Amino acid sequence: MTIQKPDVRPQRPWFSSGPTAKRPGYSxxxxxxxxxxxxxxxxxxxxxxxxxxxxxxxxxxxxxxxxxxxxxxxxxxxxxxxxxxxxxxxxxxxxxxxxxxxxxxxxxxxxxxxxxxxxxxxxxxxxxxxxxxxxxxxxxxxxxxxxxxxxxxxxxxxxxxxxxxxxxxxxxxxxxxxxxxxxxxxxxxxxxxxxxxxxxxxxxxxxxxxxxxxxxxxxxxxxxxxxxxxxxxxxxxxxxxxxxxxxxxxxxxxxxxxxxxxxxxVGGLAELIRRTDANSAALAEWVERTDWIDFLPERPEIRSTTSVCLKFVDPRLTALDEKAQKAFVTRFKALLEGEGAVFDMEPHRNAPPGLRLWCGCTVETSDVVAATPWLEWAFETALQSSPE
CATH class of the missing domain: 3.40.640.10 (Type I PLP-dependent aspartate aminotransferase-like (Major domain))
Known part of the structure; x- marks a missing residue:
């Protein structure tokens, strides 16, 4: 499967879980x-x-x-x-x-x-x-x-x-x-x-x-x-x-x-929580309609709204051992960062292979939405470049 590279990049492509994105408009x-x-x-x-x-x-x-x-x-x-x-x-x-x-x-x-x-x-x-x-x-x-x-x-x-x-x-x-x-x-x-x-x-x-x-x-x-x-x-x-x-x-x-x-x-704590919830909801909507990824926590009530951790469920990856899956994440990350589209989406080094995106209040929901086509492009591209 060949997927076309997206045209629109997130304006603020920072999704690291620490340090996290600076606030919008920061100087x-x-x-x-x-x-x-x-x-x-x-x-x-x-x-x-x-x-x-x-x-x-x-x-x-x-x-x-x-x-x-x-x-x-x-x-x-x-x-x-x-x-x-x-x-x-x-x-x-x-x-x-x-x-x-x-x-x-x-x-x-x-x-x-x-x-x-x-x-x-x-x-x-x-x-x-x-x-x-x-x-x-x-x-x-x-x-x-x-x-x-x-x-x-x-x-x-x-x-x-x-x-x-x-x-x-x-x-x-x-x-x-x-x-x-x-x-x-x-x-x-x-x-x-x-x-x-x-x-x-x-x-x-x-x-x-x-x-x-x-x-x-x-x-x-x-x-x-x-x-x-x-x-x-x-x-x-x-x-x-x-x-x-x-x-x-x-x-x-x-x-x-x-x-x-x-x-x-911007409105204090209530607005910060609202922004966080909106970001995680936008990412969750993409997860629900994407067949190769799912939440690491299966129970919705215990899923984080800030440090959202995802796991691969595509058989082409789940059949691989952990070392091979981590190598895939490295290729995935390099593709995204080479395009300046999504930075620091890899999981913690001790966590299972997958993705982790910060959805806290300093992230814009429009950037979460703009990031998801890039995740799809990088996934398919990284699979195609996998060693035999």
Whole structure:
């Protein structure tokens, strides 16, 4: 089968799941630069950082009951700060259904030396959430960036939980509703949530999480970049006022503020979720009418609307071993990027061979629609160029 190369390319062909597309109309030249080169402790700089936290709270609709702070190391640093600083006070459980959940599980076991209970599931599936034990501290991703699986809602989280609900929400924040009354630690990153630059994470802590930090001192030594307590072993309140644990990039903060101001200007959280849903719906419509591709998660209610993960179902590919399928994805990717049509549509390196396209709020629905004919062209072209 020969398929004609499409005539129309996406105007913004960026579909990476991290860093994600910059917001529409973005210009680096438009960022303020008056504070560049200033000291990280300068009052004006601290206030600018605090302004970014206030904007984050406003756009994400984080309740005043939760305190917010920045961490080094993006979402990874934020999650690790929670694990190192809070776990060990009571038994733990890790819900791991994709690469990063499995990473948190390994860290809790191998680096913290704890013995957590693990609830796991194959790629494309969700563990049985009825088995979550809320007498324990529970660590879980809200949305599995690498598997395209998300938890459907927060009904499974107990209101009378004894342990903390520690939620990695990096590919769910600003795209899916989060039940703040059920979450004690929420982490996310600039570069996924709104297409910001990498390197800085955000934590939102409930009063229960702050109380844990105030009252529990782990026996292990905590590295400085993960330490969110002060010299007295209590939560460092200055972090909630814009202070930085180490030297953060002021330009990165300005970039984040720019993304937040755009988010507020288009209508806030409700509009960001609507844009995300529209993008994923446009991609789903194409999947439903295309016979060689399907969703990696079979159940619609657990499918991600941001990091949409797809699998090959064409017999010409499913008959191949995993190495051959991954080689096919490499050819597929090269064809698309050689045309400047779709960038970074490959799955995570540990995920099954297939496609992954980011459909978060900074992507335009018209670009999702324009990308799909290119996916069809690249699929057939890559098949024809397959080695014997």
């Amino acid at each position: 680096l030249a438009g960022l303020p630069h008056g504070l560049l080169g200033r000291g990280i402790r300068a009052p004006e700089v601290v206030e600018r950082f605090a302004h970014g936290l206030r904007l984050t709270r406003e756009v994400l609709e984080v309740p005043e009951s939760h305190v917010m702070l920045y961490t080094p190391g993006s979402d990874t640093g934020a999650v690790e700060a929670a694990l190192w600083g809070m776990l060990g006070a009571r038994p733990a459980q890790v819900v791991a259904f994709e690469n990063f959940g499995l990473t948190w599980l390994a860290d809790v076991k191998d680096h913290l030396g704890l013995e957590p209970e693990a609830l796991t599931a194959p790629w494309g599936e969700l563990p049985d959430l009825s088995k979550v034990d809320w007498s324990r501290d529970v660590v879980f991703p809200w949305n599995g960036t690498t598997s395209g699986v998300r938890v459907p809602d927060g009904d499974w989280i107990a209101d009378d939980r004894q342990g903390l609900a520690i939620c990695d929400a990096t590919s769910a924040a600003f795209a899916m509703p989060l039940p703040w009354d059920k979450l004690d630690v929420v982490t996310f990153s600039f570069q996924k949530a709104l297409g910001g630059e990498a390197g800085i994470g955000v934590m939102a802590l409930s009063p229960r999480a702050v109380e844990r930090l105030d009252s529990y001192r782990p026996e292990r030594a905590i590295p400085k970049v993960l330490r969110i307590t002060d010299g007295k072993g209590r939560f460092d309140r200055s972090l909630a006022d814009g202070a930085a644990i180490n030297t953060f990039s002021i330009l990165t903060i300005e970039d984040w503020i720019d993304a937040l101001e755009w988010a507020r200007s």
